[in-house]
Amino acid sequence: MPSRTIRAYQSRIQDGRLTPDPSQVTVVDALSRLEKDLRKKAPLGGLFGQNEVRGVYLWGPPGRGKSILMDLFFACAPEPRKTRAHFHAFMARVHDLIGQWRKGDAKTRKKVFGQSKGDDPIRPVAELIASEARLLCFDELQVTDIADALILGRLFEALFEQNVVLAVTSNRAPDQLYLNGINRDLFVPFIDLIEEKCVVVSVSGTHDWRLDRLMGDKVWFSPSDAACRAAFEALWSDLKGDQQECPAHLKVQGRDVVIERTDGGLARATFAQLCGTALGPQDYLAIAERFHTLFVEDVPVLGPANHHEARRFVTLIDALYEAGTRLVVLAEAAPGALYRKGVGAFEFERTVSRLNEMSGAEWLARERTS
Incomplete structure (x- = not known):
């Protein structure tokens, strides 16, 4: 039986809200696979490597329908703890949480993060985000800021250890992110992590x-x-x-x-x-x-x-x-x-x-x- 994502996509084509585009079929299939995996592989208490679900990384030129398909998938995804946001908004919140950890005393940290020990804010920030959502759906992943570049690898390593699943769109292939950026070698582990934890799908249609x-x-x-x-x-x-x-x-x-x-x-x-x-x-x-x-x-x-x-x-x-x-x-x-x-x-x-x-x-x- 077709997944909810496939049925919703076909319904939108039939009622004229979407126009058939062969280049989108691979994308819909990838999102359908993720929907099914989320449905049958429930997390087991945040144990690393248990019931791991590979996410999806969609990339291609603007205007190919990546965001529309992500909207459709998010509505169909069976995971109740899910978040849909633009990547820059997510990173703005991450920086804000890091600032709260660094500036807060033990009482404030305990109130916000449920813990207060240590000097490194990355793990408590990741654990807070993971407690809110198992599925993170982002649009427009792009990295131009060195502060983001230096944080991302460690942050997402901690998130993936909590069995967080990522579905993301970008205009660039993973290996083209932060290209020629300052200290890019420190960013490369994030690229490796994305390619390991997500199925990378090129949205290669020529129609904008x-x-x-x-x-x-x-x-x-x-x-x-x-x-x-x-x-x-x-x-x-x-x-x-x-x-x-x-x-x-x-x-x-x-x-x-x-x-x-x-x-x-x-x-x-x-x-x-x-x-x-x-x-x-x-x-x-x-x-x-x-x-x-x-x-x-x-x-x-x-x-x-x-x-x-x-x-x-x-x-x-x-x-x-x-x-x-x-x-x-x-x-x-x-x-x-x-x-x-x-x-x-x-x-x-x-x-x-x-x-x-x-x-x-x-x-x-x-x-x-x-």
Whole structure:
């Protein structure tokens, strides 16, 4: 009898919510195997090596349906103690727990972790996470931060010892994670661990379903009336799927740049949040590199009194353009009518040209540079 995952996938194809894609069959089969293993192999008190279940590591280019299939699997997974999150949100919590252990006294540690001894926070953090969930489902596993790189191997070794099972998506194969990173040799044991504890599955399809959705609609919505706002919201909802939004923290030259509304490689912010605050080129580069698609809403018509905001907007668009980040905008006016008078208005014409290009099918379909 087909697993719940397979039946749910077939049902979504039949009712038109999904389009048949041969490249996804291998993924669905791998997730179905994991569902069955979770059902028949209950953990035995956290004993290492007992009833061990191999997880799944799905990797491939954006837009191939990895997150949608992970959502479907998570809903069908029989394990009652399960967690679904974006990997960067999980790591933010790990760093917070490590900070609590290091700063806490014995009483505080006992309250949070159920134990208080020792100087190393990794094992108590892992045991706390394992007590909350046997199955961890993550989207967008990527490692760019040396602090994450140095923690991951030891953390997941401790988690796997507690019989935690991992299901994860990534745009990179395991051996391409943290490529050319500082002290990467210290990160390699994590790669070995992933390949040992997970079945690695390449999502190798050439069809980008997210791109289809973007190219099926306009990506510049103006004016910012009720109809355009509704269409902007609908596109965000379609691309985002069922995952809950969460903040993303970007470390830029020692500062914490927070994008409040994100979903994996999708991010959403207002013009005021991005260009009405003291952000600079390095901040915009970090945003462009971190996200494959950025939604910007409430872009006003600018004038002489807004020349600082206009300059920041130019810098933002330059960063997005160079990185190949896709842009969806809700604005008061078309690109050519945004900034006609003020300091730098003549130079703004280059930005208008880029915005028009970034709304076209040819630009949307090009490969990202990072």
